Structures are given as C-alpha cells and as structure tokens.
Amino acid sequence: MSIGTTPEPHAPDIADLRRRAAATLLRNWRGSATVPTTALYPHQWSWDSAFIAIGQAHLGPRRAFAELTALHGAQWGDGRVPQIVFNPAVPEDAYFPGPAFWRPLPRHGPPAGVSTTGLVQPPVHAAAVLAIAERHPGAATDAAVRRLYPRLVRSHDYLFERRSVASGLVGIVHPWESGLDNSPSWDEPLAAVDPGLADDITVLRRDLRHADAGHRPTDSDYARYMGIVAAYRDRRYADDDLLGLPFCTVDPLFCAVLAWSEDALASLARRIGADPGRHAERARELTHQVHTRLFDPALGCYVALDARTGRALRKRTVSGLVPLLLPGGHRAAVLETLTGPSFAAPGVLGVPSYDLTAPDADPHRYWRGPTWVNTTWLLWRALLAHGETGHAERLAADLVHLVSTAGFREYFHPVTGEGLGSDHFSWTAALLLDVLAREPEGQRWQR
C-alpha cells in the first residue's frame, strides 16, 4: 500500500477471493467438463459451460477449451448444442427431468451413447471461445479454434435457420431455453399451457431437496415446463411447426447474445483464415431486428414477444437490458433504465433480474428479482464496451461485495445481499475471476 492511503474497513481480500474462486472451479471439474454445482446440477449445462470457460481461461487455456469441446461433442446432428449433457455415471433420479424423460431422442439427435435434453440455451459459446483465444494467443489456441469453429457455425446455423420466427428473429420453445426459467416475461404464455401433471410434480422435483421452495420456480410453473417438454419430445424435437408448439417466444437476451456471438464468430473466422463476411452480415441483420422490433419506448427496455399470438410481453426484466451488448440501438434509454429506480435504487447490488418496483417482483425467487452474476457480468461487459466505465465499475464492485460477503452463491437478494440457491456455484466463481482480472489487485472493489 502506498504512503498516505488509509486501509478501507472490511475491504475484501482479493487474493483470497481469487484463490477460492479457482478452488471452486477445480472442485467442480468432472474430468472433461465442470458441473454448475455438485448437488443441485450434477451434469453439464450449455450456457453455464460458456461462462465457466471464460473463468477457466484465467487458470489456463486447456480446461477452458476442453469444457467447450466436451459440450460440442454432444452436438446434435441438426446442429443444436443441447441445454444439458447428462453424465451417465450420475443416477437417473439425481436430477429431474433426467435422461429418461427426454427419450426417445431422434435420429438427428446427439452421437450414439450421449444423453442430452432436446432444448438449447443462450449461445454464449462463440463469445467465450473468442475470450479464451484473446487471452492465450498461439498455435495451440489456433488449433483449438479451428476444431471448434465449424461446430459453432453449425449451432448458429441451426438457430438462424431452424428457429427463425417472426421474420428475422430467433425463437425459443421453452422458458428454459431463455436461461431465465421463471422470468415474469413467461407468465402470460405459460398461463395458456395446460398444467396437466401438477399434482405429481412435487414428488418428482429434485431441486427442492437442495434449495428453499420459496427461492425456486413454483410447482404450477414446473408442471407447465414438463408439459411443454413433453409436447416437443412427442414431435421428436422437430422445428418445422414452431408456432404449433405450446410455447414459442422471442427473447431479447437470447437474440442479443446470438448477435454478439455471431460477431465473435466473425473475429474467430478472421483468426483462422475463414470468411468473416457471412457472420458479420448475420450479426448486423439480427442486431437491426432486435433494435427495431423488440424495443419498448414506454418501458425503456427491450421486451420479449409471444410468437404464437404476436403480443409483446411487456415486462421490464434484465433480459430486456442485455441488448446493450450490441452496437447502436437505444443506448441512452436503456442506460437510463439500468441506472434508474427499477434496477439501481439506492442500496441495490448488481443488476436485479426483474424491475424491483414491479408489484410482482420477488427478491428471493430465482429469476423474479434476485441478482445473478452472469446477467450482471453481461451488462458489465456491455458498459465497458460503450466506455461507460463508471457504471461498469459500480457493477464490478457490487459483484465483488456480494461474493466476498455471501460466498459463491447461485443468486443473491438484490438489496440485502443474502446468498440464495445453491453454493459453490461455478459461473459465479468463473465470472468473478474475469471481473478481478480487469483491475490491479487491491485497487478498487470497496463500496
């Protein structure tokens, strides 16, 4: 410490935090990939792995690439990268819905012997590969990028070609595909789904063994989730009649992340001598669609669309802020929302998952109010990209404060900072490593 500075009271021990973050990732490693956390999520999750790889890149390139290589090794014949890759060594009943629920998987499904779900998750992967490659330039990285690039392209082709809805936007067919499972955006389309299994669902659920029921999606939501999966499964996960499925929406986070990752694909193509033009064009077009079709001026953010009814799902959620990742658009308005009373009232930590002034906000329940590290990290990245360093540093300091106070939790109460959901959560550790890598040790992060 230089002369003249006074030690901050309760300043977090950054070196210790970094060590504990690394230890969390090392402990959750399962030989070829990382589990989100041991008890609640004992398999490999798609967008978790992308965030985890971004953190692993700070420990070394090999596991970072291995994580994404393992995920893409389960890629379906039609190009989709599955939401969950099941670990065959984990008992069927450790997670619900387990492998059996998703069967039969179709001929265009995963490689023989690999067991997955039939859904996708937000495609953060190309952006993650670019982040690893930029941190570890060299021949080994070029070789890894060459191996992954064609698979990333196929997964984006699948989304652009098979999931195209509402002329030019990309749709999701299950709330789980948004990554924000019980977001208030999905209340209206979910209400139209028959909750057939509702009576049995409590017995089948496994999440409630590891987390407080008040912090998780409700039974009624869960019953509808199962009904939507069953309908898609019974059509053999075919995408030729998306609007005929019980759920089909356009999500601003999903589309923005796809456009962002498509732009990363253009950079990756340049690195390996492939043609970046198609990627740049596709990124531009989707970005344009997001900005022109999903923005809601009255709410000051982007909103989801119900592709079946054509209705805008007018909720102010964190998903509607994530298009800030993209160039152009309604930057000033979104920035105002992000820093205004809905998401940044005095005392609020990080970016809450939902407008805290909304009457149906619930600061304890999953994606209906708590602060999550991954969405806060996406907005931190967006702010940095736009040169909004002051706002970015506030978010970074909040993340450090939340984790140093409550641990590597899955999500956090946005005001009290209480840790919620599971502990030893991999992406919380991974993205914290990324945030810590941006600042000289011990210089900031105090609130």
Place this chain on the structure above:
Amino acid sequence: MPQWKIACQEQLLPGASIEQKWEFAQSAGFDGIELLLRNGEAFEARLGVLERAAGRGVVLPAVRLDALPLVGDPGRGLRQVSSVAALGAPAVVVPVSGTRRVPLPRSSTADHDTLSDALRRLAERAAREGVTLCVQPVNRYEGHAVNTLDQAAQLCRAVGLPSARVAAATFHMNIEEADPAGALLAAGPWLGHVELADSTGLEPGAGHVDWSSVFAALDAAGYQGWVSLACRLSGPARTCLPAAVSVLRQAGG
C-alpha cells in the same frame, strides 16, 4: 498468481562442482538446487563441501533421500535427517518406493503401521531439527504402499506431527491421480514439497501434463513451498532446462 521458487535437481545441472552447477542454475532461471542422494551414498561425506557452498550463497531448499531405510536400522535415517538440517535445507523428500526399502505386501494395515511408525521416528527427529519430512507417493510400478496424494496425507495424519508432510510428484500423479489438479487442491494443507516432471518423465514441456491446472491448484491451495525439477532430460541441459523454466513460468508457475 504467485511465482513459486523453482529448484532443479543437482544431477541435471552441468558443472563439476556444486558452485558451477549453481552458476548455471541461476542463468537458466532456477532459484535453488535440490540435492539427491542415491544408492546409500553417505551424505555425511559430502556435508563439508555442501556447507561451504551454502555459506557462499548456494540455495539448497530440499534434499531427496532416495535410499532412506524405512525398515531395519533406523539410526542411519535419523543421522541423515540431522545432516540435512545442518545444511539448512528446510525439506527432506522421502519417496515411498522400491520393495527393498519398503515392506513387502502383507496386509495393508501392517504396511501402514510399519510405515507410519518408521516415519514418526523420522518426523520426530525432523521436528527437533526444524525441517519437514515430506513423504512422496510413487506410481504402482515403483512401489505399492503409497501411490496417491490422499494416501500420503492419511499417512501424515496417522503420524500426527506437523513436520510430516506430503511431497507431490507430477510424474507419479500423472499415472495415479484421476484428477491431478483436484488431488493437489485436496492435499493442499499437507503439501510440503512438489517435484516436477512431465508425463514422459522428461522435463516440463516434453509431455502432456496440464501445467496451468497444476499451478492453478497450488495457488488455490495456498501452497507457498518450493517446486523442483526432478526428471530426465530430452536433450542437452543447456537448452532443455531454460526451456522448461519458461514453460513453467508461462503456465503460471
């Protein structure tokens, strides 16, 4: 990430005297020399030369006693531990290898008891002399009693003295540990020394050990001891050794 101090075993370094070896070691980027005693070599006979070298600034962080008798007469082992202490080296590395030096397989309980009794005697002496006794697991083709870091940590727990620690060796771990980084992290509180060789038994870089994960695990475990090259070389020392240091430093070592 911290940079650990990296030593090199003496036989790998070119030079006729320990001072010449030290000069080369420093030019190659090493911070110290690990001494190696083989085939019952009388350490006491070298002590005078080594003490003079240490007095001239040669850094000697560890002594590996390849021929430490864990059965039979305990006197020689005790004298060797005292000699290491006289030299000022903080760690004595004891590989649990070779059927002549460790008990033949009878029952694992009997093995374990014999080993922990022998190690306790040495660890008691080590504690009095202010050095640590680091038990090194070796792979199944070179020894049967202690193959994994977890077994070595259990042995240290049975000995019950803070002077009894674990010496990890990446070559043996490459064979015995399903998750080398995870094993290092788990054994972290017991680690007293780390020896480095690649999967081939050659210098780091001449194999497929994931060095970044190794150092990430040592850092996460809060390990602050030495790491030491203990391997064979794939080519001339003058090129292989600086290249190995570079590989380790680039991987976060």
